[in-house]
Amino acid sequence: MHTVIQVEQLSKQYRLGQISSGRLVDDVNRWWARVRGGEDPHSKIYPSRKARPRSGDMWALRDVSFEVKQGEVLGLIGRNGAGKSTALKILSRVTAPTEGEVRVKGRIASLLEVGTGFHPDLTGRENIFVNGAILGMTKAEIRNKFDEIVAFSEVEQFIDTPVKRYSSGMYVRLAFAVAAHLDPEILIVDEVLAVGDAAFQKKCLGKMQRAAGTGRTVLFVSHNMAAVARFCSRVLWFDHGRLRGEGDTEQMVSRYLSEGADSAGEVTWAKDGESSPASDCIQLCAVRVRGRDGVVTSTLDIRQSFTIEVQYRILQRGGRLRVGIRLLAQEGTILLSSTDRDGDDEDGPMRAPGEYISRCSIPGEFLNRGQYFVTVGCDTPRVRTHFHVDQALSFQVEQTVGTGGHLDDRGGALRLRLPWQVERIGT
């Protein structure tokens, strides 16, 4: 299986700040210096009299190197601003690298946005042609695939109406339908699956999976860890412009997610500190997990119930605050969401200023073995959010002692003993 993409020492630098006309002098200086002495224009020292290093430059990508083999589905994960989209933009030739080199074998088609080039006044039919041509198909190709595209998008009835009359769902379906029928050797997809409803996303993923199955290479950026985990054979983890890791999907995803979360069982914020998530009404102090014996821990027994505690300080009598948690599974899917006002109706009593702990009990024999993350937040329903910390804490649920045949690894996040009824209804 040979390499189709080879990225070597790829770097991209962005200049920050205003790009004012004063730069003309800088540009002329640099150009003159380059003509005179062949100096590297990227060096930070100018051979002009004002030999000061330029501040305010930032490296969006630094020395990134990787290879992609044919037929691979490669996932790119990382926090926002880590450099994933920049790498894709360079591969899509939308922008040029500052250093490094990329070598590609085969035709690349990029889906950085759905509906590129769609003009609101044109009909769906006309837009299919324009969009398809922009993405790299010839008119003949589009004509051949026209019926398939329309069928995939499910907008047959409206194909001759101007696109500005479409609902957002129809718009996205049509746009994606065109893109889905590209036939490139290499497909680059950047978080476009964030739009659209669940049924549609499933359809798109299915189509992409089939594309990958026929030997096409796919590069896939997403924050939807579940999709990445299911779909990608290998993952690249970007962090602050560098390639932090590459390899097996499950391991990379897990490491990426646990990066942010604290795994000592407890995470605290200094009371006076500016780093504690807070609003004018409430300040978050700590989040912790306590086992049944009351000890703060990050490893729990699968049979035991445990408590998640959120400690906070109410600064002033403010709206009806409610504190809540979200539990996320290893791949980032949200399992449940619960708040401390779920029991009362929303017009419960307001809390006086002071320090509080809200505790949430989670029963034993409920979560399956694995790693979980806790997101904590506080809001006034339908009014505002006071704080929200994603993946503040992580904990492990472990099977410590064998308890019989029930324990085989069933998969899934939950394990519940559900009542079954067996009834004989005939001979």
Add this chain to the structure above:
Amino acid sequence: MTREVRRGGPSAQARGAATAQRPTEWTLVIRPRSSWLDLRLADLWLYRDLVMLFVRRDFVSQYKQTILGPLWFILQPLLTTLTFTIIFGNIAQLSTDGLPKVLFYLSGVTPWNYFADCLTKTSETFNANTAIFGKVYFPRLAVPLSIVISNLIRFAVQFVLLAGFYCFFLIHGAALRFTAGVLLLPLLVLLMGALGLGSGIIVSSLTTRYRDLRLLVQFGVQLLMYSTPVIYPLSKLPEQYRWIMLANPMTPIIETFRYALLGSGTFSWTYLGLSAAMCLLILICGILLFNRVERTFMDTV
């Protein structure tokens, strides 16, 4: 296989693989700098369908939901010619070299419109299309090229208008004759297109950084018209000032246009040749500059 990539130095695997794969097999290599001469015109040919689809898109979108539709093409030169006839012809009594006033002005306005439209519309290429340029790759030259072609349609309609007036005046016994210069008409159109395209993309490439140029273009084009023979013939300008008008490459083109169709105007191979050379030079400079800018403009626009 999982591994943590350490900082500094390419991974051994990448280095090893680089030497293993033969360099001639790559379809595309992306590097920080391309040479000025890397024009990638072959790319543009591959995307020719896109150019025509852009032309169609612009045409359709402009006139959907309008009542008069493409009739607007005719209205503008008509009104302009009327204004010129009244103000320059009748009130100011500027000479028209013996030609009927309406025909004189219309035969100047028609080619000028083509050039001016090409210039103003292409000068906005980068700024107007950041959304689409930032998301997908296609040879950026496709957009200005499609503009120049769309404007040809407009020019054709206006030319028909001119022909209509021509016949009208011919029937009423005006002394008009067209000369062999008519054969040069396609060349003239080509030159105007090249000039408009070239200067438009130069302006567009520069305005990605220095936005004020756009404002300059808008009124600059209007003022530029006065240094061409649109409203008065070259022959009426005193000898010592003629070079000012001739410095503008549009001057010989418009004079030749008039000469070819109406039989009166200054026609000189030298002037036309000089003009053609300038148009070509501007076009080439424009394309080189454009190619240079298109790789990195998304970072500064």
